Amino acid sequence: MRARIAVLALLGVLVLMPYLWMVAASVKPVSEIFRASLSIWPEQFAAAENYGKVLARVPVLHYLWNGVVVCGGILLFQLLFAVPAGYALAKLRFPGRGIAFGAVMLGLLVPPHVPALPLYVAASGMGLLDSYTALIAPFTISAFAIFLFRQFFSALPDDLLHAARLDGMGEWSIVWRVVLPNAWPAATAFAIFSVVSHWNDLFWPLIVVQGHEHATPALGVLYFRSEEAGDDFGAMMAAAVLMTLPLVLAFLLAQRRFVEGIATTGLKG
Amino acid sequence: MRRLAGEAVAGALMTLPAGIAYLLLLLLPTLATVLLAFTDYELGATALGWIGLDNFREMLADRGFGVSVRNTLVYVGLVTPISILGGLGLALLVEAGAKGRAFFRAVFFLPVVSLTVAMAAAWQYLLHPTIGPVNAALRAMGLGTPFWLSSSDTVLLSLAAIGVWESIGFNMVLFMAGLTAIPRELYAAAEVDGARGGFDRFRLVTWPLLGPTTLFVLTISMIRSLRVFDTVAVLTQGGPNKASEVLLFTMYQQGFTYLRLGYSAAITLVFLAVVLALMWVQTQVLDKRVHYA
Amino acid sequence: MAGITISGVVRQFGATPVLRGVSLTVEPGEFVALVGPSGCGKTTLMRIIAGIETADAGEIVIGDRPVTRLRPAERDIAMVFQSYALYPHLTVRENIAVPLAMRRLSAPERMPLLGRLLPGARAKRAAIDEEVVRAAAPLGLEALLDRRPGQLSGGQRQRVALARAVVRRPAAFLMDEPLSNLDAALRVQTRREIVDIHRAAGVATLYVTHDQAEALTMADKVAVMMGGELLQVASPEAIYADPADLRVAGFIGSPRINTLAAEADAAGRVTVAGLPAGLRTEARGALTLALRPEALRPAPAGLPAVPEHLEFLGDGLLLHARHAPDGTPLIARLAPEAREGLQPGAALKLGFAPGRALLFGADGRRVASRADAALVPA
Structure with missing residues (x-):
């Protein structure tokens, strides 16, 4: 039964991948996105800038x-x-x-x-x-x-x-x-x-x-x-x-x- | 007698608004589409000419249309089986235990309720040839980095992957509904009758009893993937070089970009014919084999 | 020949005990009915014996083999389910063949179409088919062999379920309320058939039902279960005439047994509402006197009662009355001729033979009683 959870978790992460990267990129500055690093967590937060741009x-x-x-x-x-x-x-x-x-x-x-x-x-x-x-x-x-x-x-x-x-x-x-x-x-x-x-x-x-x-x-x-x-x-x-x-x-x-x-x-x- | 008359009047009045709306917004426009398909009508033109089957002849001769049909079939051929088998697998896996059932159901269903256009944008970033995380990961593993959406070799594959991602949770939910409708006692009977493992139980009970659900999911999946439009319109516009041109996008372009309404209507009819054929196959041919009454 | 032995089976759902240490033996060839009100745990017990559910504690032996830790398939049992649990996509023939096919054919041999081409599969299938027909024939299913369950009536489905159970000649039959989905007439007819099948197969059978009439008419031995405990296991006659527990006396028998508050004085003489009941016992203090409706009849001496109404049953009468001193309802089953001389509201006495009176202690257990030589009501 632990195998079931493990497989589900793996598939779940796979399905959630677009959301994770979408949210991550939405708070990253452009320069960081263009470096194409594999880290989901942003080094610098640019949430205000990105969301501000959209709202403006x-x-x-x-x-x-x-x-x-x-x-x-x-x-x-x-x-x-x-x-x-x-x-x-x-x-x-x-x-x-x-x-x-x-x-x-x-x-x-x-x-x-x-x-x-x-x-x-x-x-x-x-x-x-x-x-x-x-x-x-x-x-x-x-x-x-x-x-x-x-x-x-x-x-x-x-x-x-x-x-x-x-x-x-x-x-x-x-x-x-x-x-x-x-x-x-x-x-x-x-x-x-x-x-x-x-x-x-x-x-x-x-x-x-x-x-x-x-x-x-x-x-x-x-x-x-x-x-x-x-x-x-x-x-x-x-x-x-x-x-x-x-x-x-x-x-x-x-x-x-x-x-x-x-x-x-x-x-x- | 009075009640019957009252009932008839009430019944007629209650169906009247829906009837008028049906006539004006569904029936007449659909018939108009059928008629348009045999004309050379272009938007803004003052006159229209009856050209018989010319639109359909043009279609047969049009290489672009042929490519569009082929691409649509490839897309349906990829998305339907994968999203059905995947949805069934997920449903079995999620239903196999009580732990995390609601959570994982929600996770896999999320794409169904997410704004397709927005998620397409997310996929575009994900699959970006240079800055996209997918290629970054492939690069890190020392593998090749395809141009996913901008190469004619991979574009259809990429769109199909997005299509599977979108519909797998939908199919899963339908299969889960089918699974809960299977009487528990049948599994108990199978155990007593000598089913030794999960596979025996699946062959003897789950698969046959899911028959009607599977047939239904098959039809609805084919029709849904036949309708692919959003991702193409957002991500590729049918390109590169018509490699992702699909039926509804061709119809849209002919009708609303080139304003060739007659030709566009003819394409719509082809689309409708395919949809009807699929439904006919479902009801006439396959229904008899999965309903056991 | 094999029997079923259950010892100390305990099962809890969360904090609720469903089975509190149940022990029961079904001898080889014996037909035991497990009867009790719904929710008493009888179906859970059966499912534990079948291996569909697991017990928290206790042992199960079928034949000479401990099976507690075996899968249902390995226990050598057959079960008839309340809903019949027939496979809707298989024909009657295929349904009956499943227990044989699952055991005798390998996984590749069971494959549709392809499996038939494997060497040896043909002969095995032919043998299975022959046994299927042999099991189906006595149940009158030959003409229906190629139909699907959806095309059968309830009674026919029930027979298919029975055929599927007998086809493999298991060591034990388990039947979970197999008649409860049939209409009344068919139920009576099928009772008989199940008993015949049991006789012919000679296999230990445990039959779960909430219907006491089924239990009394069909079984060699009746086990009465309530609140997750077995209260009494005995022959149908003994269960009816000689109940060991007040709850058994109350559950078995229709109309319900009459119960009256009674008391035994220091000498062991039993009184009901202060009047002597003509019984002596070793017990003292508060007791319950129980009398079957057919044990009561109008008499010169007995329980003072006020008749309320009469129910005509055709072959008899039910007299509904109240015990005059405390208003306890009483029911007497009388011969039709007794109607003469009965008038609603006109007080009378209901007498009984001391031998038919049942005495129960304050804990509900039976206490022995004998006729009081000093006073015998007529």
Whole structure:
């Protein structure tokens, strides 16, 4: 059993290597980085210089804020669309339900890159490029979210809903007062899945965003690298640390939930 | 009767917002992509011409596209098996004991939640030919120092290594979920039936019962690695000399750098066709062999 | 022929003792039922015998071989699990063959496809297949041999698990609540089959159950376990009629045995609520008098009781009443004809033969009693 820990520790260090060097370089002065020494621990600390440079040259906090707005906006609309639809598909009989469910299954098959071109043309035609709307709108409808909630609500006992109807609730109040409070496990899992994928997304922001104003953290790193850093790896790593930190911190605080969220959404997707 | 009518109205109303969004943001644009693929539309052009299969013919003739497809296949061929076997190995190793389980799970999962672009920058420093720690270590050991991301011989390999690093923890978590679903009593039965060691137990219980998980991880890994874009866009821009040109990056460049939307849409369709084919293989061919009901 | 001998097995989970020094012998060819309420440690004991769990202290001998430190595979036992634990990816035939294949085929010979090409593997496989069919036939599984467990009913799966256990002719069978996942009718039918299998194999069998009816109907010997201790090991008849401990008397028998607070005076005469009970004992002081429901019947003399209601069972009646002096509930099992003359609320006396009365001391252990010559209730 000691061998297990030893092997895991070795592999763990290997996986953590990029983080260790990233953090180390972010507090080293440029001269030291260029000496390419193998020592992780800096001889001289240049943290203030590197991080100061990043904070002075690019609006880091603004990027992070954009990330929050975009991920939050996407998630809000995804839930708003998917929770009632998922409930209706799981528990209500209405004309067109079969078609609607077929559409959801079809939607599951289409990667988000496929509708990107026409959406770009449309956004450009409506003058919406480089706006929060352009960043958020394409992802507000998630076939996966509808599917996930449908599966989850299908497992709710019918008797619970019958009891609510006997108590005089209409379908809408059932959604808000009975179904939603029971949807939390699925909603948290989906929220983690959604935020992780959109926080990290580069493809779509790269297409629709042009300046700093609406840049997400991923774009922020890219901009800083091409415009400011050049070969200044210390500052570059400082920027990378700053942009990586929020989600990593959230993960470390709620590790279990993250892992479970990704595992359940992963296995159902 | 009244309740049924009410139910129908409520059901329709509840699916309506999602339905409209689905139509406008998913279905119509996807169909538009399909149509675009048969036109010569360029962004900003006022007219578009129907050119049939010309885009696809051009693709077949285009050496760059061929390279892109080949690179993508090599990348998928490297990342998928390594990250699956690695993820399975890690899952077995982490689950084998109680000590350090949560800690190591978090360590290996960390890359999944890390900003890909930022980590790509970190990898760029790590793999830098002259100042990077990897080459510094190789130099110290007296070994050769490749130009990792800037040589056409190693660039795809380096990107694949980053890809494995990114997805191995994701696969591990999926395998761990699969492992916990295996009933403990089956292992006890295997012991009583004469399984003598870890390998016997793995062959008799773990591997067959992980079948559905493995198939799923295989499909999702292939699709995820097929979608490789971020690292290429950040680190190599498809270079050097198209050695790291991959499908989605080609599509992006054709569409948004050269503004050839028709051609880009045709590439997107190829991408979609591959994704659909993989899913079809999963559901039709392999599902029957791993679900035992 | 081999038996199972367990001596002084101790097991703790953290600070909680689960088994407090359990010793038990299953003679060669004997069928012993280990019965107790859930959580009493009986499944843990079985898993320790199988080698799936380890004991903190104690020895286990199967046949003449001490097996305490051997792996499950080396103990020469077969086990039937509560969930059956069938391999879902293998056919019935392959499931039953596993214990043989694991022992007789080498690792390369077990490889799919390739293994069949190795010299000798063919003959070994043919021999195994023959034995599989021989084990499956008496259980009516021949037609199902090429199905997978997922395509079988609960009862069929149960038989496959039994076939897998008998196919290797082990030195001992261990069965962990094998019937608890079956419906009531099937359970009664399968009891019989398990007993037949046991007879045919003639192998020492330890059968864990929480169902006393299973224990009493199937076993040669019943071991009652509670709180990690064996309270009594005896024949089903003795366990029922002659319990050694008040907890055994309370656990075995349905409806539950009646218990009344009693007292023995200086002369050893037993009284219940001040009235003589017609018994004498060597014990003194506070006692418990226990009476099976069928030991009670309306009589001119006996325990004063107030009937509350009658339950009709078809072949009999259950009279629910209260002991008049202290309100203790009493249940009497009566013949259907006894209905005449019984009225709710109308006080009556419930008499019993002194020979059927069971006396327990303050520590719950049985104390001897005999009829008091001076006073015998009718």
